[in-house]
Amino acid sequence: MIQTLKWNIPAIAGFIAAFAALSxxxxxxxxxSISAKSWGKADGKAVSLYTLTNSKGLVAKITNFxxxxxxxxxxxxxxxxxxxVLGYDALKEYKANQGGTYFGALIGRYGNRIAKGHLVVDGKxxxxxxxxxxxxxxxxKVGFNERVWTATPEQTPDGPSLTLTYLSPDGEExxxxxxxxxxxxxxxxxxxxxxxxxxxxxxxxxxxxxxxxYFNLDGAGTxxxxxxxxxxxxxxxxxxxxxxxxxxxxxxxxxxxxxxxTAHTIGSRINETNEQLGFGKGYDHNWVLNSPVSGDxxxxxxxxxPKTGIVMEVLTDQPGVQFYSGNFLKGDIIGKKGLxxxxxxxxxxxxxxxxxxPNEPSYxxxxxxxxxxxxxxxIYHFPTP
Ligand code: GLA
Numbered sequence: 001m002i003q004t005l006k007w008n009i010p011a012i013a014g015f016i017a018a019f020a021a022l023s024x025x026x027x028x029x030x031x032x033s034i035s036a037k038s039w040g041k042a043d044g045k046a047v048s049l050y051t052l053t054n055s056k057g058l059v060a061k062i063t064n065f066x067x068x069x070x071x072x073x074x075x076x077x078x079x080x081x082x083x084x085v086l087g088y089d090a091l092k093e094y095k096a097n098q099g100g101t102y103f104g105a106l107i108g109r110y111g112n113r114i115a116k117g118h119l120v121v122d123g124k125x126x127x128x129x130x131x132x133x134x135x136x137x138x139x140x141k142v143g144f145n146e147r148v149w150t151a152t153p154e155q156t157p158d159g160p161s162l163t164l165t166y167l168s169p170d171g172e173e174x175x176x177x178x179x180x181x182x183x184x185x186x187x188x189x190x191x192x193x194x195x196x197x198x199x200x201x202x203x204x205x206x207x208x209x210x211x212x213x214y215f216n217l218d219g220a221g222t223x224x225x226x227x228x229x230x231x232x233x234x235x236x237x238x239x240x241x242x243x244x245x246x247x248x249x250x251x252x253x254x255x256x257x258x259x260x261x262t263a264h265t266i267g268s269r270i271n272e273t274n275e276q277l278g279f280g281k282g283y284d285h286n287w288v289l290n291s292p293v294s295g296d297x298x299x300x301x302x303x304x305x306p307k308t309g310i311v312m313e314v315l316t317d318q319p320g321v322q323f324y325s326g327n328f329l330k331g332d333i334i335g336k337k338g339l340x341x342x343x344x345x346x347x348x349x350x351x352x353x354x355x356x357x358p359n360e361p362s363y364x365x366x367x368x369x370x371x372x373x374x375x376x377x378x379i380y381h382f383p384t385p
Contacts, residue, residue, distance in 0.1 A: 036153060088213075220345075
């Protein structure tokens with residue numbers, strides 16, 4: 001069943017949008033819309049797939065299962081729409097989370113790792129589930145990526161939006177506090193996918209919310225990301241131990257393969273002999289963004305796909321970004337359109353607080369207290385080629 005919500009446009013414009021999606025060509029201008037279709041059930045609850053189309057013809061598909069971005073169609077240099085995120089065709093594949101990839105999903109309560117699952121809040125110790133030996137990764141056994149969120153689609157002046165809410169009960173995955181999380185995806189008419197996160201709690205607790213989309217700007221499943229050009233506005237990163245837990249200190253990127261202050265192709269230094277690259281099996285580290293942590297959304301990362309010419313800028317108010325070069329992909333996962341995802345077929349840019357912050361007092365705090373509303377914004381922006 002396809003249900004179209006809140007059309008505010010003449011029928012003729014809807015026809016143009018539908019035709020554009022079918023033909024995968026990039027129209028000069030369409031009217032923004034959002035539609036929904038039933039996509040099955042998870043945990044006994046109905047799951048839908050929402051299609052957001054902005055006024056320029058960009059399309060984002062998002063499901064309330066895990067708040068997952070399943071498709072993101074953006075125009076290449078010739079105006080052809082290209083799907084730039086890795087993912088699956090069907091809900092059952094997202095449920096399986098094969099290979100622990102977290103394709104496109106919202107991550108919580110705590111993005112990335114907590115050392116040995118050891119969390120202390122207000123002097124009380126909580127043992128979290130060890131799902132990435134010897135550590136807790138991306139929220140534990142059942143993270144936000146596997147929860148069914150309550151969804152509200154809406155047209156806004158900025159573009160179509162999908163509001164997702166989830167109440168994570170006190171003790172879920174052994175984290176303290178009832179945590180109410182709201183994530184608003186807006187497909188901006190200025191050609192960006194904006195993600196606004198808010199959260200409140202009734203007990204002190206730690207959170208680190210992010211999105212785990214894997215991008216390939218030359219088209220998901222067509223190539224590796226090794227020839228993508230990457231720039232990260234960071235003088236420092238957080239080196240890790242052999243289990244990918246940060247050592248606590250910050251290290252300068254100068255003179256290392258971690259220096260992306262000027263554009264470098266991802267593949268140019270990834271195979272250098274370097275202990276940190278060895279620990280990550282490639283890039284899988286947190287960069288300390290130069291932008292001050294002031295609540296302002298600033299450009300942190302730029303990526304360019306060489307074949308399509310598609311440019312993606314990541315803007316965020318978060319202090320860090322986990323750049324993960326798809327090192328655990330190995331060609332055995334078959335994604336959308338039956339295409340296999342080879343080693344390094346996609347890259348994730350997870351805007352975040354630093355991994356293991358609850359155990360590292362020198363890092364910006366991830367403690368959320370009752371009466372305070374956590375808010376953060378990240379935009380994946382696609383300047384017109
Ligand atoms: C993050 C982690 C990686 C890996 C991926 C998902 O980027 O840092 O080590 O777990 O998620 O596969």
